[in-house]
Amino acid sequence: MTIALERPEVVYRRYTVTVADTTIKVDPAVRDRLQELARDRGITMRDLVAQLAGATPTKEELAQRREETKAYVEEHFLGGPYTEQDASAGQQLWADVVSGRVGEVQ
Structure with a gap:
């Protein structure tokens, strides 16, 4: 025998609003x-x-930050749309920074 428990939403919502601790x-x-x-x-x-x-941050907040950052970069650094080529160049630059290759004389 299966028993389906249903909690009354009105009571549950009222309870969770008034009870401070969980x-x-x-x-x-x-x-x-x-x-x-x-x-x-x-x-x-x-x-x-x-x-x-x-x-x-939630996934939604991260997506919003990404869009805001992209818009800022496009406006202040690129003067146009952010492309996959820009993304690849940024990833390569970051990899170079992490590995210590940035600033090396070649």
């Missing part, structure tokens, strides 16, 4: 790591999780 279940190793990070920063685990959530 329990998140994680592995003990994750919990210990969060506690250690919070302690190192001199804050509570609650504040640490809030900081992590606030500092981690």
Whole structure:
């Protein structure tokens, strides 16, 4: 026999708006790591999780940043559309920076 549980959306929404705290279940190793990070920063685990959530962008936010960055680069550096050739050149430049090849006399 299968039982389908349905939660009344009105009650659930009203409950989650008025209740401030939520329990998140994680592995003990994750919990210990969060506690250690919070302690190192001199804050509570609650504040640490809030900081992590606030500092981690969603896919939509990343896409918006990409479009804004692309528009800025086109306006201030390229004077035209950003192409795949520009993307490849940027990736090569970054690879050169990481490897230490930028600035070398050839």
